[in-house]
Amino acid sequence: MARTTETDTAAVGHEIRLGDLALTAFDQAPVGVAVTRGPGHRLVYANAVYQEIFGPRPLGKPFLATFGDLAQSGYALLLDRVMNTGESAFLPDAPMTADYPGGGPRERYFSVSLSSVSLEDGESGVLVLVSEVTDRVNAEQRDLAFQRYASLVRAGAVVEWSASATDGTVQLSRGWEEITGQKPEEYLGYGWLDAVAPDDRPALVLAWSQAVDQVPDLFEHTFRVRQRDGTYRHFYARAVPVRKGGVVVEWTGFCADIEQQWREQRRRDLLARASAATSEATRIDNMFDALAHAIVPELADTCTFYLVPDSALRTARAPFVVERVAVVQRSHLPAPPPHRKDRFSPDSLFVHAVRERRPLHKTSLPEEIPSDFLPADTVRWLRETRVNSFVVLPLVVEGAVAAVLTATVCGDREPISQDDVDLLTDILDHVRPAVDIAAEFQRTQRVALALQRSLLSQPPTVPGMPVVGRYQPSPSAAEVGGDWYDAFTVDDSVMLAIGDVAGHDLSAAIAMSQLRNMLRAFAVDRPEKPQEALRRLDSAVEKSGEYRGT
Template sequence: MSEETQRLTSGIGLDVFDPAPVGVLLARGPDHRIVYTNTLYRQTFGDRPLGRSLREAFPDLAQTGYFDILDRVLTTGHAERVSTAPVDVTYPGEAHGVTRYFDFSISRSTFGAGEHGILAVIVEVTEQVEAAERIRVLAEERRRALLRYRSLVKAGSQMVWVTAPEGGVIEPSPGWERVTGQTWEEFRGDGWLDAVHPDDREDIVREWNRALADVPTDFTHVYRLRLAGGGYRHFSIYAAPVRDGDTVIEWVGTCADIEQQWQADRRDTLLARAAAATADTVRLQEMLDALSHVIVPDVADACRVYLLPQTLDRPAGGALTAERVVALTRPGMPDLPPHREEHLRPDSLLARAIEQGSPLYAAFPPGEPPPDLAGPADAPWLSGGVNSIVLLPVVVDGTTAALLTASVSDDRPPLGRPEVDLLRDLAEQTHAPLRSALEYQRTRQVALALQRSLLTAPPEVPGLDIAVRYRPSTVGAEVGGDWYDSFVLRDGAVVVTIGDVAGHDLPAAVTMSQLRNMLRGLALDREEPTGEILHRLDISVQTLYPEGTATCILARVERPGPDGFRLQYSVAGHPPPLLVAPDGTAGFLTDARNPLIGLVPDPRYTSAQQPLPQGCTLLLYTDGLVERRDEDLQQGLDRLRRAASKAAEQPLEVLCDDLLATLLPEGSTDDVAMLALRVTNGAPPQP
């Protein structure tokens, strides 16, 4: 480069631009031949040869219009600026160029002899342009995301909410307002808690505060929300923290209605609990009690179950007696004793549900049942602040076997169709034992009717008082095996007998009736010793009932002379007769003991005789009066002897009642028959 070209007309040496932090280019003449480039320019655009025109050095810029700017500045002398101009730069040795951005400041320069050129100052702004573009893209993405978020919030079925890092709501939620009816002023901050069910507030506050403190990756919870139209539904919330680095700047969450799923899950859970609670339960009472503890308090505040023992033979519209066997309420509520008979009017609410055989349901303000549902003033299922009831008949094989009542109180959500369906599903757990109970009732009614038709009143005999008692079993189908009988023979002798057929069911009752009638016929057929009569009865039993056995006492009360009566008796495997003197002296008659009827082949039966002095009492009884599972039979016999001795002076009827009241333990389940005979001052019987 010549000395002339190394200086501008101002006399400034071009080497002053070498360390400049901007690119500098000096070109000369109309074809813009490169005269000078500084260090930064060469680093940016490569080492373009001096003396060449810019069009030759930068052929890629031919179509960009940049050369027109150079020509215009050279011609007019007016400086021009170009901002963020893209330039495709291809470096030596590279196949493809890259786009970079520059700010150009172009002015005219004067050389010697009046020749002009251009001076270009170039600042690269590629990083600023790219950063601005990134910011623009991010801003656009944020703007679009915000628009999408707002659209989803308005159109979605879920409620979306935003809280501050410390937990208070900071943005309106159209979905929340639509579902709960809360305005923004009511919703903001911690106002949302007012829409949460009172029973759920403590849990959600505790768990939400724990999440705010621990900041997990997400937070889930289920609670009940009050609806704008009244009532509550279950909602599932999901929330996540929004972070800027390590700092939580807000929380975003949603609420989804899960009432149907919650009801289905609750149904499955309660049915599983009911199945587990009743898996090893056979007795109906225990099963009903276990189910009531599943129902209370998860489904209802109170549950009562009534069994209907009279529905088998009760005419439609007739009086009904229901046995309340379960009465359970949640803690803090008054309760009723579970066992009680309730006589229901035909027009009562319970009777109506039983007659219809379908559920009755009603909801009402707490403590204000409608008149047609209130029933009696002391209706136990409507006491206190009850707001809804369900009366659910449990129908088995077309018969209403039980009635389940459930109620909720105060501000608890009223029972509805889901609870009715759930109670029906739970009640199905009891169908098998209820079916057994119905079969038992039928068997018991038939057996008792048969037995009572045979256990007739004793005859009136001068000189003798005869009293009889019968107490049937109280559990299962255990009825029908015990019997007593008394009648007068043609010769004037009085026959008294008592017995017990093996088994406690309807077949036992049928067998008992047949043995009793056979014994009557055998005793009337021949006037022979009691042992011979029992022998013939044994032959009949072993012939007709090969598998059957029975115990029996057969006795003849005779009056051979004016001095008194005489007892002839035989005992076949039965507890011995008890003879009580007027002074209370008592002893068992054990002289004519024989094997059970039907037990051994071709047995021989013996007879014995015993005087019956005036005022004495003869007591015949079945084993239910003296047997206990946890003691020896002799203890029961001694107990009977002592009790009868103390009651010896009582009238015969009173003595029988006292013995039953004294000797039968509470909850005794065995049936008991008793026949008592007392010698009085009456005239002797006539043939």
């Protein structure tokens, strides 16, 4: 039977099954066999050979608590990958430094196989098979084994490292040089920080120094690392303190490339923020302002939205006029030019991108920005912010360009990449239906408001009696509706009327104009009896049945 320690808290091997197979079937296996359960990789089974290799390990505890001495090997990351993807992993001749029974910590070599399994209760787990190959590796050139393992490390972008318990300086790393190009004399101590993205260094240094001082059970941090080719990728660092006799003697950990996972999570987060921005705003300018705040600073240092009027592209050689409705920039940048209508040359890159309905993506130095790309004061502002890249994205709604997004990155920040452009395009595609609804809503507002104002007559000129009328639509509603007033003269009298038709839409505005005209007709017919004009209007409304809520 599989041996257990007195601290076991989980069910022993014979109580756990892999489908119809009891784990006790592995008790006499000639290789080490272990089974972990769930996302924390709690050890639920270890046969006799496995425990002879690594010593008794308590069941029921997470991997990092049970195998803290193996954390530097990247084992935890491999367990995550196998369980989450279902793909098996095999490490031939992999070196491991662990606390072995009777020998203390030392390096030995193993061939390790990991496979995803389903336990009898449906929970996922990992089956681990371990075979020691130390003697063979020693006989077949130890250097060759290191080269093989280094290749595996590079393929998975996993870096092992250990650091001083007193000041946190890195004392050993395997895999860092292959990824960053830094040699040991460059990365040891705190030299490895030179390969960390400048914007990420302060937070990383603070988090690591606090971990060294406070010694938590687990240190985790995500930051960007400069590759050999100069590009940056996101890495996830995980480390644990190594204790002997209750005293921390060093830190050991690993770094893993998580760029793809980070990009996928960022995409989900930005699309969620974009959806929230469009769902909470009804005005198109407020919607674009919320979208710009979602984009800055995650994807860009500045973001601007322009509204394109229906008539902007009708004449090929005429100036192209758009309205700048939203501008957002990072707090450390100078204030942008105020909102206004901007005029572009028909030959400018901006107009060309809009006419072609295709993204325009440029990586350039400030002095290379064409003078006619944007208005002169905006170009000066971009040069002042040391822009290094920009993108122009037309937003096409029902076959026409309704708006244009521009985004820039400035200074020493990484330029806008093609992946960033694709993500911005996805964001616009994601919010297009909401933008279409808001744009149609505002088009209806403009038409109704224009109609309503045209139907509200100018007050008459009456000697000795100034008459003034003012109409102010509600900014929080649909801006139009059935509110109305009228003033006119009949013989020597001045007639004043104020009315309201329930509703805030084009129908209410039309009903208002009809009622106003009827009231004026009734009042002119019998100017000596205003109350009779109101009675006749009320009767007409009641009999028609068309004007509810008057």
